[in-house]
Amino acid sequence: MSGDHSHNDSQIDSGSRYNDSHKHKDKYKDKEHKHKDHKKDKEREKSKYSNSEHRDSSEKKHRDKERPKLKDGSSDKQKDKNREKKKEERSLDGKPKKEKENGFGSPYIKSEPENDDFYHSPKHEKSLKRERDDDDAEFKPKKIKTEDIKSEKKAKKRKQEDEDIKPKKKTKDKKAEVATDGKKKAKKEPEEKWKWWEEERYTDGSKWRFLEHKGPVFAPPYEPLPNNVKFYYDGKHMKLSPDAEEVATFFSKMLDHEYTTKEIFRKNFFKDWRKEMTSEEKSKITDLNKCDFIEMSEYFKAQSEARKSMTKEDKLKIKAENERILQEYGFCVMDNHKERIANFRIEPPGLFRGRGDHPKMGMLKRRIRPEDVIINCSKDSKIPKPPPGTKWKEVRYDNKVTWLVSWTENIQGSIKYIMLNPSSRIKGEKDWQKYETARRLKKCVERIRAQYREDWKSKEMRIRQRAVALYFIDKLALRAGNEKEEGETADTVGCCSLRVEHLSLHQEMDGLEFVVEFDFLGKDSIRYYNKVPVEKRVFKNLQLFMEDKEPEDDLFDRLNTSILNKHLQELMDGLTAKVFRTYNASITLQQQLDEISNGEDTIPAKILSYNRANRAVAILCNHQRAPPKTFEKSMQNLQAKIDAKKEQLGEAKRELKSAKADAKVRRDEKSKKAVETKKKAVQRAEEQLMKLEVQATDREENKQIALGTSKLNYLDPRISVAWCKKYDVPIEKIYNKTQREKFAWAIDMAEKDFAF
């Protein structure tokens, strides 16, 4: 990376990033009312000279302020952002459209798929082979994304498959664990895992040929409260109708949570609760503050206590039942392979809790019934049966999508899906492809950087904005920042949706020139706070973008994610804003590992190095977590252990010393041996102490940083696998079981010389 892109220096040790979030929230709360109008403002700007009669005058005042022309002489009037976007930028750098390649052309041609004939019905057998996308990254003539080629291939493939109905000879996949008693640990899982990454992929946009599953598991029906658990309104006992009671229990279960005290939450809840009441209840219950849920709350607490103190047998029984459900509903057959489903349970009803300051918190998330559910599977599969007496909303046979079940959720009106586990072929291929795209970016990132630096000087505002935004996305790993619908979600932003109020410019700060201070809420309302020295030209551009704007105006008023991504697409096939995050995360890991790994270290020290590299990425991507509730305590415990170990070490040393002295005098075998023993003890204690100290460092540094997200979503697993091989660290130290399943492809294929 060129010097300018050493992202993290400014972030890694800025302890100031993780400020008290409450303080922070308050700050945002204060601004809330301003944000409210923000979107409206935009609309108003579009139709600015008409139709403003219902706005209040103070708003209007700043809105309609005349905006001066740009310094650089371009004639854009800030306001008609939407016009202006002529297509003259088509041929930005004159480069022809980049070839398509997806990097799947790796030379693993061998294919001996194991086959679960255990699970699939013979009549459904199809070819196991899928055609490999032949656009190899390195040397193949690249395929252009055209339908012709695709359909040609499609035709070819179909033919092949038709001829190939008979399955290839299979290696038996002994699902031995089922057969023999599960007690034994010796049991390998399936002896051979299916190596989907050694097979061809579909090239026609279809996601599967065959899909069979059992449908979703519904939430258990509501069980009315026993009669002795009472609800009181205004001090008087009141028996609620079942529907109203159910919703009341949702609230009562949350009583200990802070958010049941929030006004919006209470308001939303009460409104939705009333909808579930009988008209009689509705007329009586008019004030939430007069509702007393305490008995219900106590009842549920007691229930959960009871659950905890169940007998071992009962617990085992429940466990067995869960296992049975998992076995029945937790898997599907997709293209001859049994695959694990990620979330086969339909979300139970409850009260919606969005993250951050969510306008819909407390609303009732309604119960999903079979009539709400769409099933997706193969026509020729065993179609899942709806529960007795019910019907599915629809059964469809769409192999262009990957989901098995979907329903529409009532809070945002968005669609929810049941899909496969990350270890599945369908997710794995996509994941692999993602990293290949990021690796392609590596090859042309310098060109792209040169380009956007050049664009900082453009005489067109929209191009400058695009170039500065891209610089942020690249340097700071910001998210793209799609527009969001006002009032539907918490007020959060990403790069393209940054507002003037989210950054402040400092000509000079802490001895550095041209510092930009970012402070905004990003995805999940996680605060992004960072002070970054930028190049002078960027700084000047930002001044220009912010000129004559109100705090709640868009920083990049001529840019959105769609424009940006269209541009990126022209720079590299498959390039979008999020690829920069993947790329920068992975390249940072690789660089950090190269830099700080030491072959001489002990395994724990190596792992600390790895975690530190991982941490650098997490910081870059701003992956935070609330410090665990037990953090202080667990830190103290660890410290106590360290102290004890030190004590023990001191003691061991003293003993060694006296043993030595003793041996010097006595000069016999026995005392010599004693010295050796003591030496060993000292050594062991030293090692243990070191290990503990390393652990403490690691934990301390991790206090509010979450490593999991980057590990799971941004770091090319092959980098980690290669590192493990190079430094002789067992892969289990880096990836737990789930992670090893997800990254099986990488573990199988990456050698120690893999370079991202």
Place this chain on the structure above:
DNA sequence: ATTGGCACTTAGTATCGGTGAA
């Protein structure tokens, strides 16, 4: 050109459950 719908990835947190220390 904008909008809304859709599909899919990315995200933090709540809860589970296995394990090692007491």
Place this chain on the structure above:
DNA sequence: TTCACCGATACTAAGTGCCAAT
């Protein structure tokens, strides 16, 4: 054997990005 702790897993919200309709 019990219990506290902590990593693993479950859960579901909140993003991105693309496409087709307007």
